[in-house]
Amino acid sequence: MAAALKVLQVAAEVFPLVKTGGLADVVAALPPALAAAGADVRLVLPGLPAILDGVLSARHVLDVGPCFGALRVSLLLGRMPGTGLPVYVIDAPHLYRRGGGPYQDSLGREWPDNLQRYGLLGWLAARIASGDADPAWVPDIVHAHDWHAAMACTYMADHVPTAAKSVYTIHNLAYQGLFPHDDWALLGLSSRYMVPSGLEFHGQLSFMKAGLKFAHRITTVSPNYAHEIATPEFGCGLDGVIRGRVNDVLGIVNGIDTEVWNPAADDAIAHRYDLNQLAGKRECRHALQDEWKLQRDDQALLVVVVSRLTGQKGIDLLLEAVPGLVADGMQVAVQGTGDAALETALRRAEQAHPGRVAAHLGYDEPRAHALVAGADVIAVPSRFEPCGLTQLYGLRYGTVPVVRRSGGLADTVVDDQTGFVFDAANAGALRHALNRAAAMRSTQPAKWQKLMLAGMEQDLSWRLPAARYMDLYRALIPAQSVPT
Ligand code: ADP
Numbered sequence: 289m290a291a292a293l294k295v296l297q298v299a300a301e302v303f304p305l306v307k308t309g310g311l312a313d314v315v316a317a318l319p320p321a322l323a324a325a326g327a328d329v330r331l332v333l334p335g336l337p338a339i340l341d342g343v344l345s346a347r348h349v350l351d352v353g354p355c356f357g358a359l360r361v362s363l364l365l366g367r368m369p370g371t372g373l374p375v376y377v378i379d380a381p382h383l384y385r386r387g388g389g390p391y392q393d394s395l396g397r398e399w400p401d402n403l404q405r406y407g408l409l410g411w412l413a414a415r416i417a418s419g420d421a422d423p424a425w426v427p428d429i430v431h432a433h434d435w436h437a438a439m440a441c442t443y444m445a446d447h448v449p450t451a452a453k454s455v456y457t458i459h460n461l462a463y464q465g466l467f468p469h470d471d472w473a474l475l476g477l478s479s480r481y482m483v484p485s486g487l488e489f490h491g492q493l494s495f496m497k498a499g500l501k502f503a504h505r506i507t508t509v510s511p512n513y514a515h516e517i518a519t520p521e522f523g524c525g526l527d528g529v530i531r532g533r534v535n536d537v538l539g540i541v542n543g544i545d546t547e548v549w550n551p552a553a554d555d556a557i558a559h560r561y562d563l564n565q566l567a568g569k570r571e572c573r574h575a576l577q578d579e580w581k582l583q584r585d586d587q588a589l590l591v592v593v594v595s596r597l598t599g600q601k602g603i604d605l606l607l608e609a610v611p612g613l614v615a616d617g618m619q620v621a622v623q624g625t626g627d628a629a630l631e632t633a634l635r636r637a638e639q640a641h642p643g644r645v646a647a648h649l650g651y652d653e654p655r656a657h658a659l660v661a662g663a664d665v666i667a668v669p670s671r672f673e674p675c676g677l678t679q680l681y682g683l684r685y686g687t688v689p690v691v692r693r694s695g696g697l698a699d700t701v702v703d704d705q706t707g708f709v710f711d712a713a714n715a716g717a718l719r720h721a722l723n724r725a726a727a728m729r730s731t732q733p734a735k736w737q738k739l740m741l742a743g744m745e746q747d748l749s750w751r752l753p754a755a756r757y758m759d760l761y762r763a764l765i766p767a768q769s770v771p772t
């Protein structure tokens with residue numbers, strides 16, 4: 289029997305250990321789905337405190353010695369909690385063992401040594417790829433996620449004997465990993481890479497370009513986003529680079545972890561339910577209204593948002609729409625963290641509309657589940673959205689998504705079939721779409737229920753996306769040596 293395809297996933301965050309957004313959910317759920325499809329999958333992660341604490345039975349693989357400004361760097365191999373998948377952890381106390389988040393300190397300032405932190409992640413992934421770091425396991429494919437992992441593709445290209453192929457997934461082109469030109473020397477690469485056809489980007493050093501220029505294949509997290517980023521409007525200055533690789537770019541819509549997000553077995557919700565037994569959803573609604581101090585109004589369209597609070601997410605559109613939505617009889621509950629101005633505005637909206645608008649300015653995973661389960665509608669009014677996961681969680685929970693026609697939102701929600709889709713990025717268009725939802729719920733309850741069930745019936749799991757990644761990986765391996 290031929291050996292299984294060996295795939296190394298490289299990323300900065302993974303649910304439930306470290307999470308700032310959907311990337312962590314993907315990095316947690318895609319690898320086990322690839323394993324179920326027959327791949328031999330491992331991850332490599334930076335040794336952030338929560339990762340060192342959470343990974344099970346870690347053993348020492350390699351003393352790397354001083355590099356990237358860290359005196360002591362070693363490679364460990366352990367197992368992911370839950371899935372048991374093998375995971376390499378880079379232990380570099382000077383670079384990774386600190387409080388705050390993976391990219392920023394607790395006050396939201398970028399770590400000043402992110403270049404070294406994520407340069408090391410890419411470099412060590414490339415050493416695993418070359419067979420140098422752990423000769424016992426040499427991957428066929430290195431799959432790097434977002435700019436944090438992108439340097440793996442360049443370091444692999446720089447080490448010609450490496451047989452492994454690289455795949456680079458753009459989760460969000462707006463975050464590029466830009467560094468001052470002169471920090472270039474810290475990467476230990478030849479200056480021939482620091483040119484516009486390489487990593488140089490308008491006088492700066494771009495980690496995003498390290499993936500876009502040197503990966504064997506590029507993927508985005510939805511086909512529509514793959515088209516959008518080839519245009520100046522969504523290309524963040526890199527649309528020309530994307531167009532230059534048009535034949536190597538592929539969009540694959542994310543799946544969701546259907547065990548973590550399962551209304552029939554969710555510990556975080558007031559009452560479990562499924563598509564054959566929807567009664568529990570009503571109890572989830574009442575629990576949500578009580579918990580969030582919203583009136584127990586059964587007529588109101590209960591609209592929720594779970595989101596990072598940034599310009600991307602269109603929260604300002606929602607805020608502008610709020611007085612109208614309240615006048616239209618709706619209730620709105622938002623959970624998020626981010627921009628201080630948006631947080632303040634949400635708090636004000638809550639004070640202005642007691643019992644009708646509620647805000648929770650914090651990050652709380654169980655509360656997110658309860659919010660999704662208890663609502664009629666989950667709104668995602670994003671200005672751009674590479675894929676978006678909360679609309680998928682909505683579909684799974686019979687919570688109808690109302691989304692802007694953008695990126696993966698347009699690929700995953702069908703207007704009038706599984707949700708409501710609006711075009712213009714303004715408060716009026718959002719309000720109109722929410723009123724279409726409210727009207728269907730109150731005047732066509734059978735059609736509304738059909739819409740809910742259409743979402744709940746969908747296969748949103750990672751099974752199909754994982755099969756597409758497997759096809760992509762296999763196509764990269766020379767025919768005579770394709771493992772199973
Ligand atoms: P992005 O990655 O751009 O933030 P996604 O929709 O892909 O957007 O993923 C966001 C993820 O983060 C989802 O799992 C969502 O539930 C979660 N999330 C965002 N904000 C919060 C919050 N305040 N509390 C709990 N979960 C949150």
Ligand code: GLC
Nearest residue numbers: 310311459509673674675676
């Ligand atoms: C990014 C995108 C989001 C996507 C997530 C996971 O954070 O903003 O749209 O769902 O990555 O791929």
